[in-house]
Amino acid sequence: MDQRVYYVSERMMKTATNFGREHLLSIGTCVGRFTKSEKFHISITFLDYLAQYASYKVWVKPQSEMGFLYGNNIIKSGLGRMTEGIPQYAGVVVYSMTDIPLGFGVAAQPTDVCKDLDPGANVVLHQGDVGEYLRVEDELS
Amino acid sequence: MGKKRAPSVQSGSPSSISRAIRRNDGGDARATRRDTAERQRKLPLAPSTKPISNGRQHQVRGKKKGKEPEPESESEVEESEAEDEDAEEVGEEDEALEGSGSDEEELHAKDLGFTDDNQSWLKMKKGNTNGLLSSEEEVEEEEEEDEDDEEEEDGEGDEADNFMSGESEESGKEVADEEEDFEVGHEGDQDEEDEAGDEGEEEGPRPVAGLASGLKERIEEVVDILSDFRARRKAGVARAEYVRQLGRDLSEHHGYLPELTGMFLTMLGPAECVEFMAANDRPRPLVVRANTLKTRRKDLAQALVKRGVSLEPLAGGWSKVALKIIDSQVPVGATPEYLAGHYILQSASSMTPVMALAPQPHERVLDLSAAPGGKASYCAQLMKNTGLLVANDLKPERQKATIANLHRLGVRNAVVCSYDGRRLPSVMKGFDRALLDAPCSGLGIVARDQSVKVQRTLADVRKMSHLQRELLRAAVDCVDAGSKTGGVLVYSTCSVAVEENELVVDYILRARPNVRVVPTGLGDFGRPGFTRVAEHRFHPSLALTRRFYPHVHNMDGFFVCKLQKLTNALPGKNEEEEGAEAKGKKRKQMRDGGNGESRGNETRKGVQKGEKGEEEAPFRIKKKKKGSQPQGPVRETPQSTAETTVAESRVSGQATMSSGTNSERDGPLVEKKDKHTRKTESKTPKAAGEDVVKEGKKKSWQSKQERGRHEVGEGPKVSNGERQKSEQKSGRPKESQGIPVGRKGKKAKGVMSS
Numbered sequence: 073m074d075q076r077v078y079y080v081s082e083r084m085m086k087t088a089t090n091f092g093r094e095h096l097l098s099i100g101t102c103v104g105r106f107t108k109s110e111k112f113h114i115s116i117t118f119l120d121y122l123a124q125y126a127s128y129k130v131w132v133k134p135q136s137e138m139g140f141l142y143g144n145n146i147i148k149s150g151l152g153r154m155t156e157g158i159p160q161y162a163g164v165v166v167y168s169m170t171d172i173p174l175g176f177g178v179a180a181q182p183t184d185v186c187k188d189l190d191p192g193a194n195v196v197l198h199q200g201d202v203g204e205y206l207r208v209e210d211e212l213s
Numbered sequence: 214m215g216k217k218r219a220p221s222v223q224s225g226s227p228s229s230i231s232r233a234i235r236r237n238d239g240g241d242a243r244a245t246r247r248d249t250a251e252r253q254r255k256l257p258l259a260p261s262t263k264p265i266s267n268g269r270q271h272q273v274r275g276k277k278k279g280k281e282p283e284p285e286s287e288s289e290v291e292e293s294e295a296e297d298e299d300a301e302e303v304g305e306e307d308e309a310l311e312g313s314g315s316d317e318e319e320l321h322a323k324d325l326g327f328t329d330d331n332q333s334w335l336k337m338k339k340g341n342t343n344g345l346l347s348s349e350e351e352v353e354e355e356e357e358e359d360e361d362d363e364e365e366e367d368g369e370g371d372e373a374d375n376f377m378s379g380e381s382e383e384s385g386k387e388v389a390d391e392e393e394d395f396e397v398g399h400e401g402d403q404d405e406e407d408e409a410g411d412e413g414e415e416e417g418p419r420p421v422a423g424l425a426s427g428l429k430e431r432i433e434e435v436v437d438i439l440s441d442f443r444a445r446r447k448a449g450v451a452r453a454e455y456v457r458q459l460g461r462d463l464s465e466h467h468g469y470l471p472e473l474t475g476m477f478l479t480m481l482g483p484a485e486c487v488e489f490m491a492a493n494d495r496p497r498p499l500v501v502r503a504n505t506l507k508t509r510r511k512d513l514a515q516a517l518v519k520r521g522v523s524l525e526p527l528a529g530g531w532s533k534v535a536l537k538i539i540d541s542q543v544p545v546g547a548t549p550e551y552l553a554g555h556y557i558l559q560s561a562s563s564m565t566p567v568m569a570l571a572p573q574p575h576e577r578v579l580d581l582s583a584a585p586g587g588k589a590s591y592c593a594q595l596m597k598n599t600g601l602l603v604a605n606d607l608k609p610e611r612q613k614a615t616i617a618n619l620h621r622l623g624v625r626n627a628v629v630c631s632y633d634g635r636r637l638p639s640v641m642k643g644f645d646r647a648l649l650d651a652p653c654s655g656l657g658i659v660a661r662d663q664s665v666k667v668q669r670t671l672a673d674v675r676k677m678s679h680l681q682r683e684l685l686r687a688a689v690d691c692v693d694a695g696s697k698t699g700g701v702l703v704y705s706t707c708s709v710a711v712e713e714n715e716l717v718v719d720y721i722l723r724a725r726p727n728v729r730v731v732p733t734g735l736g737d738f739g740r741p742g743f744t745r746v747a748e749h750r751f752h753p754s755l756a757l758t759r760r761f762y763p764h765v766h767n768m769d770g771f772f773v774c775k776l777q778k779l780t781n782a783l784p785g786k787n788e789e790e791e792g793a794e795a796k797g798k799k800r801k802q803m804r805d806g807g808n809g810e811s812r813g814n815e816t817r818k819g820v821q822k823g824e825k826g827e828e829e830a831p832f833r834i835k836k837k838k839k840g841s842q843p844q845g846p847v848r849e850t851p852q853s854t855a856e857t858t859v860a861e862s863r864v865s866g867q868a869t870m871s872s873g874t875n876s877e878r879d880g881p882l883v884e885k886k887d888k889h890t891r892k893t894e895s896k897t898p899k900a901a902g903e904d905v906v907k908e909g910k911k912k913s914w915q916s917k918q919e920r921g922r923h924e925v926g927e928g929p930k931v932s933n934g935e936r937q938k939s940e941q942k943s944g945r946p947k948e949s950q951g952i953p954v955g956r957k958g959k960k961a962k963g964v965m966s967s
Contacts, residue, residue, distance in 0.1 A: 084626065087577075087601055090641040091630045097609060098616045098629040117620035137549050170516065172553045202552035205621045213616040213629075 077103040077112070079121065098213055116175065116200040117212060119165070123173035126165035130154040130179070130196050137168055140175060141203035149191035158183045164196055175201030423447050424458070428466050432487060435459045439483045459483055463490055469666045473656070476671065479747045480711055485764070489709075492764035493659040493666075499538040499545065500527060501556045502564060502587075505594050506623045508555040510534055516550050528767075531738050532564055534594075554621040559587045562657075562761050562771035566650055566705035567591040569733040569759075569775045573698050575600045576645035581634040581688055584611035586618035588650055593624040602627045603641070605634060635683045638690035645699030649688040651681040653706040653713050657770020660763060678712040682720050689725045694778040701731065701777045709762065709770035715743050718758060718774050719751045727780045730754040733773050740765065742774065 080088075080100025088099045101121065104114040114122070132140055136150025152169050158179045166175045179186075180194040189195065204212065425431045435455050438445040442452055456478060464474040467490045477486045501524075503510040510526075514536055517524060521542030527535040536556075538545055545551065546558055572578045572592045583589040583604035593602050604619065606612050609631040619627050632640055634649075654669045654677050655662060685704055694700045704721075706713050721728060730752070733739075742758030744751045758774035 080625075084601055084628065087641075088628045091628065091632075092640075095630045095632050095640075096628070097612050097631055098619075098627070100627070101625050102616075102620065120623050141549060141552060168549055168553075172549060172555070174549060174553065202549070202554075202621070205552055205617050206547060209617045210613050212620065213613050 074105050074107075076105040079103050079118070102212070114176070114200065115212065116202060116204045119173050119176065119200070119202065122176055123165050123167070126163075126176075128155050128158045128162050128164040128179065129167055130158075130164045131167045131169055131171075132174070134169060137174065140166060140198065141201050143198055143201060143203060143207070145177070145180070145194045145198045146196040147191065148186065148189045148193050148195050151186065151195045154179075154183055154186065154195070156183055160185075163199075166196060166201070173202075175199070175203075423450075428462055432459060432462045432466060435462070436483045436487055456483065459486075463487065467491075467494065467666070468663075470670065472671050473666065473669060476674075476710065480709070480743075485762075488764040489762060489770075492762070492767075495660065495763075497560065497660050497763065497767065497769060500559060500561045501536050501538060501545065502532075502559045502591065503534045503536065503556050504554055504590070504622050505534060506598055507553070508550075510536065513550065513555050516555070517545075517548070520548055520550075522548075527561060529738065531735065532561070532568070535559075535561060535564060537561075552621070554623050557587060557590060557618065557622060559591070560661075560769050561766075562707065562768040563587055563650075564591060565733075565735060565739070565759070565761065565771060566648060566703045566773050567595065569705075569735055569773050570646055570648050570701070570703040571734060572596050572600075572602075572646050576696075576699055577601045577603070577643065579603045579637070579641075579644040579647040579688070579691055580605065581637065581647065581649045581684060581691075582606050582652055583629075584608065584615045586615035586622075588648060589615065589627065590619055590622045590624050592648065593619070593622075593626055596626065598623075598625050600626055600645075603644070604629045605632050605637060607631065607633055635687045638687050642691050643693040644691050645693065645696040647688045647692045647702040648705075649684055649702065650705045650707075651677075651684055651713070651717075653677050653681070653708040654710060656708040656710050656713075657761075657763075657772075658707050659770075661769065674708075674710050674712050677708075678710075678717060681706070681713055681717045682724070685717055685721050686724055689721060689728055689776070689778060692778045694727065694781045700779075701775060702728075703733075704772075704774045704776065706772050707769055708772065709760070711743060711746050711749065714760070714772040714774070715746070715751050715755050715758070716749065718742075718755060718776070719749075721776070722752050722754075725778075726784050727782070728776045728778050730757045731775050731777045732757050733759050733775045735759055735773070738766075739773070742772070 078098070078100045079102075084100060088096060102115050102117040103121075104112055104118060106112055130146065131152035131154065132146055132150050133152045136146065139150060140146055146166065154164070158164060160180070160182045161178050164177060164179050165173055166177060167173055175198070177196040177199040180197050181189065186195050425434045435458055438447075439452070439455055439459070442455075446452070446455070460471060460474045460478055463469065463478075463486065464471045467474075469477075469490070474486075474490075477489060480486075481489055503513045508516075510533065514524060517536075522538060522545060523540045524536045524538050527537050550556060567588050570578075570592065572595045574597045576596060577600060578592050578596065580589045580592060580603065584606040586604060589602060589604040596602065602624070604612075604615055604627050606615060612629055612631050616629050619629065654674045655665050656669060656674070659665045681704075688702050688704070692700060692702050704718060708714065718730065722730070739759030739761050741756040742751075742760055743749075744753055744755050755774075758772065761768045761771040761773075763770055
């Protein structure tokens with residue numbers, strides 16, 4: 073059984089001790105899970121919190137929204153705008169132009185390099201997107 | 214007589230058929246349909262599929278040869294032969310298929326079952342043709358036409374022109390003929406009578422004589438008759454016969470199992486039932502609920518409009534978060550807004566139970582059957598993501614969808630678990646509110662799932678009803694009556710069956726006398742629940758529940774009932790101890806003595822009984838007898854049909870275990886109960902008057918009760934009607950009457966010792 077991390081208020085956690093482990097399926101918000109090699113993967117379910125506190129943000133153009141939501145990387149041509157000063161491989165949260173958080177990933181290039189990339193080059197490498205709610209609903213729990 | 218004539222008919226029949234074809238050919242779709250339907254009616258109803266398929270084929274053919282004029286005359290042999298030739302063209306292919314067509318007429322008779330379009334896959338059955346062309350029909354057909362022709366002779370010249378009018382005239386005349394029959398009695402048309410008689414011989418159910426022949430028309434006509442039965446009935450035909458006929462027709466027309474149709478008919482009455490079934494064949498509008506945790510309805514509407522979705526707020530204005538999708542360029546279930554959790558697809562009816570529940574911030578709320586999380590997320594939305602929301606569902610695999618939905622919608626206060634709802638009270642209690650959207654037969658969502666029409670049986674409904682009772686009992690037990698803000702629960706189903714709704718609630722009022730039905734808070738939206746239907750008579754407060762119908766509200770069929778739990782202690786809570794035998798009895802008595810008065814609480818019965826201990830003596834004796842028997846707990850519930858016993862005994866075990874603490878717990882409760890008592894008394898004049906019931910009356914009531922108990926315990930089960938009767942006699946509200954015997958007895962005992 074994989075190990076998941078949940079973010080939840082202490083009071084709720086204590087209340088939830090009423091429920092047996094085998095019957096308890098989820099509590100609060102799932103942050104992510106440990107893989108078999110014990111690496112921690114953040115899950116898309118935690119996006120709300122990530123979006124709330126993200127310091128590095130990327131906005132995608134409406135026409136490439138769906139592309140990202142199908143699990144693809146964001147390429148330069150789909151890039152709407154991005155925060156200044158993102159270092160390479162920093163975690164970023166992806167928003168639509170209307171500021172709806174759509175997912176997260178890592179910056180393929182630092183911000184200043186992105187400015188003069190060719191249109192097909194990756195800007196954000198995909199890690200998670202809200203499309204997973206439809207695509208891999210079963211793996212979310 | 215039909216039999217006698219049969220031989221002569223045989224020869225004439227094919228021509229009449231071809232004529233019939235012609236008639237259809239020229240007609241507009243409606244006329245054709247009526248015509249074919251007419252034939253269907255005359256055919257045996259038993260093999261119902263055959264006539265239907267044949268009827269369709271007629272239509273197809275009609276379209277093909279649409280321009281052909283309609284001959285009305287039948288007397289001229291020449292013409293009929295010409296027709297035959299015409300028809301033959303159409304039938305050529307069939308002929309080849311059949312191979313046995315030396316005689317033209319025979320051929321036509323046979324190829325009737327076919328159309329060119331369907332030829333590739335349709336296989337002709339011998340019986341099919343025969344069934345279709347049973348001789349009586351033909352005779353009938355011919356004769357009808359004869360009559361018509363005599364009058365319409367002049368119109369024959371340019372039939373093509375006035376075909377339409379001729380057709381309608383004809384049908385009108387038929388009706389007229391039938392009406393004549395009504396008045397004259399049975400003299401008028403011998404043929405018809407004979408025909409009917411023959412049919413009766415041959416096939417099982419035959420249509421009530423003198424009704425329109427088209428399925429749809431007949432339905433309308435019967436509904437019309439039933440709406441003013443006395444004035445419009447045909448003499449000598451019983452109402453039941455009409456209803457049966459209507460049931461048959463509706464089942465056939467809409468494709469329901471007959472027993473379901475029967476149930477709807479009893480419940481809704483003929484006129485509404487027809488509307489209901491028609492509405493079930495239309496789709497309900499697609500509705501989304503804006504997730505106010507993340508957005509506002511206005512913003513969402515704008516965003517969706519930008520994506521090419523045309524929408525409007527839900528009609529009626531009862532919901533501030535719902536949007537009706539009229540039309541959409543994009544899949545509404547896959548827009549970025551949807552994925553970001555700004556809305557969820559949820560039928561309008563599914564919002565009503567949550568609105569009735571009205572969860573408040575910082576409460577503990579339980580959803581017993583939550584999957585896929587639509588209502589649970591609405592709860593969280595109303596709670597503004599505070600407090601605790603327990604979303605339970607039996608099946609862990611269904612809960613995956615719940616978890617995904619809750620996360621997507623940004624619900625942070627939810628615990629998702631997978632218990633059997635019936636076990637939940639042993640897991641966690643003390644909820645401020647509970648929502649039980651019970652698993653049900655789905656008889657309200659036929660529009661969404663047409664398979665319900667043929668897959669559900671009354672047995673299923675009853676089975677569901679039982680499960681629902683158990684779940685509702687569990688839900689009641691999970692709620693904490695002492696909650697400052699809540700102490701309420703909502704029971705809802707997406708079924709319209711009385712068995713799954715009113716009966717279940719009526720049961721819980723008896724099984725848990727510490728709950729009562731309260732207004733749903735939906736205003737006058739929805740229809741009041743039934744208080745009497747068929748042989749059932751429910752507690753009057755069931756009128757506070759709400760029903761929703763597809764044909765009235767354009768929503769799924771739905772039922773919502775809001776209950777308030779008044780005390781945590783059952784008035785008859787010691788009932789469970791009965792199983793614990795005589796030893797426990799003394800202890801109980803002592804304890805009851807402590808709080809016996811308070812136990813009277815809101816069920817005003819206790820109040821009156823409280824004064825006179827002696828009167829209750831018979832109860833006590835009875836009780837002892839019972840308690841000494843091994844299956845004590847089983848007998849206590851009036852529903853001691855095998856269904857409830859398991860759960861009951863489970864509960865009883867629990868209660869027994871915790872009984873030690875009961876007396877302590879009851880301490881503070883006493884006050885509360887008294888409060889409740891006062892409240893109810895002051896509220897309902899009836900209740901207030903009741904403390905001063907005269908003794909004599911009381912006595913008679915008690916003896917009744919006792920008798921009733923006997924019946925419950927020993928006999929199979931007291932029928933509702935009986936209970937009702939005794940109730941009426943005693944002048945007591947049903948609620949108190951209906952309380953399970955065991956509890957009453959116990960209570961009585963407790964009171965006495967005090």
